[in-house]
Amino acid sequence: MHWLGKLFHLSGAAFSLALSLLLGLLLCAVLGAGLWLQSDTSLSQALAIAARLLPAGQVLQASAVSGSIKQGGHIGQLRWQKDGLLVEAQELDLSWNWRALLDGQWQLRSLHVRSLRVQDHAPASVTPFTELVLPVHVDLPFVLDHLDYEGSTRLQLDDLRGHYRYDGKQHSLQDGALRMAAGSYQLQANVHTRQPMALSLRASGTVQAPLTVAQQPLQLQAQASAQGTLTGPGAALDVSMAVQPQAGNGKRPLGAMQATLQAHLRPGQPQPRDSARAQWTALDLASLWPQAPRTGLAGQAQLAPDGTGWKGNLQLQNSQSGPLDKQQLPLQTATASVLYRYGQWQLSALQAALAGGTAQAQGSYAGTPLRWQLSAQLQGIHPALLDTRWAGAALDGQLKAQETALGIAFGAGLSAAAGSAPFQQVSAQGLWHAPVLQLDKLLLEGRDAHIAGHLLLNTQSLAASGSLQGQLPGAQLSLEGRASAEAGEGKANAQISDAQALLGWLQALPLVGPSVPAVDAHGAAELALHWSGGWRQLGTELQLQATARAKQIALGTQRLSDLQLELNGTLHALVLQASGKAEMGTQQLALQALSHAGQTGAGRWHARLDSLALQLHDAQQATPWSAQLQQALDIDWEQSGQARSLNLTAGTLQLSGPAPGSAQIQWQPVLWTQGSAPGSAMRWSSKGQLQGVPLAWLELLGQARLANLGLRGDLVFGGQWDASSGNGNGMQVHASVQRTAGDLQLLSAEAGSATLAAGLRDAHATLQIKGEALQASLVWASEAGGNAQADFSTRLQSVDGSPRWAADAPLQATLHASLPRVGLWSLVAPVGWRIHGTMEADASLAGTRSNPLWKGTLDAHDMAIRSVVDGIDFSNGVLRLQFNGQHMDIAELTLQGAGGAGGGTLVASGAVDWLPGAPGSPIASRLRMSLDAKAQALRVTARPDQRLVVSGNLAARLIDERLVLRGVLKADQALFVLPEDTAPKLGADVVVRARRGADKAAPGSPARAPAPTPPKPQSVVLDLNIVLDPGPSFQVQGHGLNTRLSGLVTLQAEGRGATPRLTGELRTVNGTYRAYGQR
Incomplete structure (x- = not known):
């Protein structure tokens, strides 16, 4: 027996060892599971395991997951899909008490979802539910920033929050809140888990509804409740809703929105709607639903049992009717009667006042199997009242549609008054079987247009086939x-x-017309x-x-x-x-x-x-x-x-013109980019050069010939530019133009003398922009053509990515010039005139663009003004100008008349002031001028057939847009010989009255020229009064006439844009007239 005891001893030891090992392994498993539950990857791994264990037909996807099962975590995107139902959550944060699961409770400390999208295209369930039991108790406080539900209708909610609980007996929602459209709502709800599933729901909220443009938005109070049971043979539910002005001072604003609804429902019954009644006043759908049109609806609707079915009626008025493109409803009134019996709805009568006309409709609808048909008659419908872009005559016609075994068959026929619309007859027949539109017949008939054809279009793949023939005014297609x-x-x-x-x-x-x-x-x-092939693979x-x-x-x-x-x-x-x-x-x-x-x-x-x-x-x-x-x-x-x-690659453009020479424009690669977002800044860069522009091209681009300006030569210009923007430093521009070859030949002041080489050393102009700073300079340096240097700087502003020169932009400039007596002055002279003279200028500019301040002097000597055609030849002139701020003194202006020292003199002096003014104000309103001139035996013209010598005084004053001219001029000597090759004719100021009937155009005579466009109003009011005295020797000869004129006339004008006129008396003295050999 010793061995038996020993065996028992060994067996006990072995069992103890095995039990110890089993307990050790179990303890390790528990410790391992605990460590896994609190690891940072356990939440992601658990979702992956759950996705693999879902039944067939369900898909669960998660991304950007972090956190543990024990503590909770963050899910970037969670997506679940089953049988046409899609639920997608974005940015989900959760924290929960996992130990509560051991007690059969799912307890969350918090749940926050940034957005939740639900697409419900699943088939409707035909089996009504009788209970709603969950496997565990739930305690869930939640916050949902945005909900987007898309099913048979579209629903968008914001700022959803509440506390949901399930204790095994009932579901409850406490402290619920949400925002929809212009309203904020609070709700409480309880529903039992088992039949008959007693329901109690109460909701309240406020809605901001506008009254008129001049009134503040109206605060509306909304109340809703539902009491009853949801399942069982005696299920019944009472629903009530009310919207009315919020209680305040006890007074309700006139025209305030309000609506009420009472309904008794029987859930799960063949006739779920037992009875319902609704009334509304000043109902604006847009204030409750932003996508809806603005309305002012008033009316009522009733639904009541009728044997085995229901009957209902509707009465509606809209005080805010308007076109659809203005977010209004083009409906004024509507009445309708409906009947539901044996699973079919009947629309027996619908009459509506719509878009200035009337509409009548009849139809029927049955759900299983789906059968429906609708027909409508239109009369006097104005398209512009439906949509302001649809201008045209009133329309009459019929519309028909019905469900068939092949799809929805439809037909339309519309007509408009003859001659008042592009098309007077429009008809179409076809079939819609999603996604294919089959248009068997399309016909558009107008007074001058005819279009006919047929079309087959797949609205998903956009595959199409068909034909179209058209005869339009002025075209065939x-x-x-x-x-x-x-x-x-x-x-x-x-x-x-x-x-x-x-x-x-x-x-x-x-629609099309405004864009043409x-x-x-x-x-x-x-x-x-002509085309062949398909457009797949980007049209290859x-x-x-x-x-x-x-x-x-x-x-x-x-x-x-x-x-x-x-x-x-x-x-x-x-x-x-x-x-x-x-x-x-x-x-x-x-x-x-x-x-x-x-x-x-x-x-x-x-x-x-x-x-x-x-x-x-x-x-x-x-x-x-x-x-x-x-x-x-x-x-x-x-x-x-x-x-x-x-992007553009580098290139070269060769230029040539009517004058000898050629030029080249060469540019380096051009880059341009801009973001797609509105208001995105542009980035661009361009660099290049211009070569070989000859001086002769300037004559072709201008009005005056170079010879008339005293200029000749083989001068050649070139230039370059380097510009960019959007690199963080603002706009960067460097551009310059300079003389690259040749010289300038100057004509001296004396006619007929030889040319003089300018000896040009340097001639260039530069422009530089760095961000907001702009600088420009001009240099002209020559041996005989004078010297000049100008520098200018200011600041730009960037407005919407484009540079703008503001009115308060600072200015800084200097000018130093010394020019010889050559014809450069002719640049500012009229065609046919030549001006010579030397010039010395030394000036500076400060202030702002709207308030420039000049300081300096300008002196001109040896001035000569000539016009050979007019016989004018002034010489030995002197001009001295002084600038100080916005004041210019004409210190001296003298000229000698034709003939040198014997031609008399003209002496003038005065001042001009440039006053600050608002941007865009007329220039004349900012000018003040005072000028006095005296002529002493001044020979104005010295042609053989035209001689005039005058003496006198003139004074000019400009102030407050009023120009006052006064003076007395006397002709010391005058001779005017009328050309013999011209015939006298009536002046433009002479009016000849036609004989009676003479103004009627004769048959075949050309049409009268249109009346000339009246001149634009002048900004200056003219006040002119100058006395003209012919003097003792004012001779007129020609056409047989030889006489002296005497008397006194006054040149007068007064008013804005007034035409000067002569008043007074002229007499002939000792005159003779010879005609037909008689004197």
């Missing part, structure tokens, strides 16, 4: 073919015979398009052939001729050829271009401009201006959801 992502082929043609008639018709169309440019167009054109298989031709077409003052555009290839490899001419006035522009382009990816395009040639012809010049691209230019365009960009 046709379209036939098919198109889809996989394959397609078709053609379209347009023959435009009268562009003006077509544009006028398009401008009268609703209002231009005066005449001419004809041909357009053609879609082959296009398009042409546009116009022999002669006019757009306003522009005339286009020989236009031809050809486009061939796929979207990845397009070839474009363009040629044509454009004329405006005496100028004609000719264009020839060839380019390749293609789509290289989504939102990315690449183009190569292979050749470009431009020629500008002017009727006044024998040789045209021309510009030609020297090498191919690559252009890349890219647009994405974040930005868009444009």
Whole structure:
């Protein structure tokens, strides 16, 4: 037995060891599970395990998960999907008490969800539920920032919060709150878990509803309750709702919104609605639902049992009717009667006052199987009252639709008064079977238009086929073919015979008309398009052939001729050829271009401009201006959801003109980018140079000939620029123009003398912008052509990414100039006049743009003013100006008349003040001027047939936009010989009254010219009174007349824009007249 005891001893020891090992392993498992539960990855791993254990047909996805099962954590996105039901939560934070699960409770300390989206497209359940039992008790305080529910209707809620509890007997929601549209609501609810599931719900809230523009928003109080049971044979639920002005001072505003609803429901019964009644006054749907139109609804609706069904009626008035595009409802009144019996709804009578007309409708609806039909009759419906963009005559017609085994069959026929709309008859018939629209017949008939066709369109894949034929005013069009992502082929043609008639018709169309440019167009054109292949893979298989031709077409003052555009290839490899001419006035522009382009990816395009040639012809010049691209230019365009960009490669443009010489514009790669968000700043850069611009081109671009300015030479100019913006330093610009070769030949002041080389050492101008700082300078340095230097600086402002020169921008400038007696003064002279003289200037500028302050002097000597045609020849002039702030003194102005020292003198002096003023104010309102002049035996003109010597005084004053001119001038000597090759004619101030009936146009006579446009009102009020005395020797000869004039006349005018007139008396003295050999 010893061995047996020993065996028992060994067995006990082994059992003890095994039990110890088992307990040790169990303890390790528990410790391991505890460590896993509080690890930072346990929550993510648990969600992954749960996703794999879900039944078939359910999908659970989670991302950006952190935290533990024990403490809670954060889930960036949680997505669950089953049978058309999708629930998606964003930014979910939770904290819970996991130990409560050991007691059969799911207890959360907090749950915060930033957004929750629910898409409910699951089939409706036909089995009513009888209980709502959960496996554990729940204690859940929650906060949901935004809820978006999309099912049979769309619902959006904000700031949802509350405390949900489930204790095994009932579900309860306490301290519930939410915001919807313009309202804030609080709610409490309790529902028992088992049949009959007693329900108690109460909700209250406030809504802000506008009354009128002048009134403050009205605070409305909303109340709702539901009491009863949800399941069982005796289930019944009483629902009531009320909206009325919030209690305040005891007075209800006139026209305040209010509505009430009482309903008795029987959940789970074939007739769930036992009875209902609703009333409303001044109901504005937009204040309760932002997407709804603004309304002022008043009326009532009733629903009551009728045997085995229900009957109901509706009465409605809308005091705030208006067009849909103004977020209003174009309905004035409506009445309707409905009947529900044997599973079918019957709309027996609907009458409505709609958009200035009336509408009547009848229909029926049955749910299982789905059957419905609707017909409506319209009379006097004004499209502009439905939508202001649909201008047109009142419409009459019929609309029909019904559910069939093939889909929804529909038909429409509308008519408008003849001649008052683009189309007087519109009819359509077809079938809708989602997602395919089958339009078997489309017909649009108008006085001058006829469009007919048929169409088959898949609204999901956008695959389409059909044909369309149209006869429009001034055009014929046709379209036939098919198109889809996989394959397609078709053609379209347009023959435009009268562009003006077509544009006028398009401008009268609703919606389309406002976007059609209002231009005066005449001419004809041909357009053609052929396509084959599908558009998948970004159109790599879609082959296009398009042409546009116009022999002669006019757009306003522009005339286009020989236009031809050809486009061939796929979207990845397009070839474009363009040629044509454009004329405006005496100028004609000719264009020839060839380019390749293609789509290289989504939102990315690449183009190569292979050749470009431009020629500008002017009727006044024998040789045209021309510009030609020297090498191919690559252009890349890219647009994405974040930005868009444009890149151009380096290039060269060769320029030539009517005058000898050629120039080049060379640029380096050009870059431009901008963000897609509104108001995004632009980034761009451009750099290049201009070479070889000859001096003779300045004569072609200006009005005066260089010879008249005293300038000749072989001067050549060049320049360069370097500009960028958007790099964090604001706009950066450096541009300059300088003389690169040649010299300037100056004509001396004496006619017929030889030219004089200017000996030009330096001539350049620069412009520099750094952020807001702008600087400019001008340097002219020569041996015989004078010297000048000017410097200018100011500051710019950036407004919406564009530079702006503000009125208060500071100014700083200096000017130093010394010019010899050459013809540069002629730059400021009228055509045909020449001015010579020396000039010395030394001035500085300060202040602001709206308040400039000058200081300095300007002296001119040896001034000469000549006009050979008019016989004017003033010389030996002196001009001295002094600047001080906004005041300029004309210290001295003297000129000698024709003939040198014997030609008399003109002496003048005065002052001009430039006053500060508001931006945009008239210049005359800011000027003050005082000028006095005296002529002493001044020989004004010295032509043999025109001699005039005058003496006298003149005074001019300008103040408060009133110019006062006074003076007395006496002719010391005058001789005017009338040309024999001209016949006398009536002046413009002479009016001849026509004989009676003479103003009637004779048959075939040309139409009268339109009346001239009246001159614009002048800003200066003229007050003129100058006495003119012919003097003792005012001779007039010609056409047989030889006499002396005597008397006294006054040149007068008074008023804004007044025409000067002469008053007084002139007499002939010792005059003779010879005609037909008699004297």
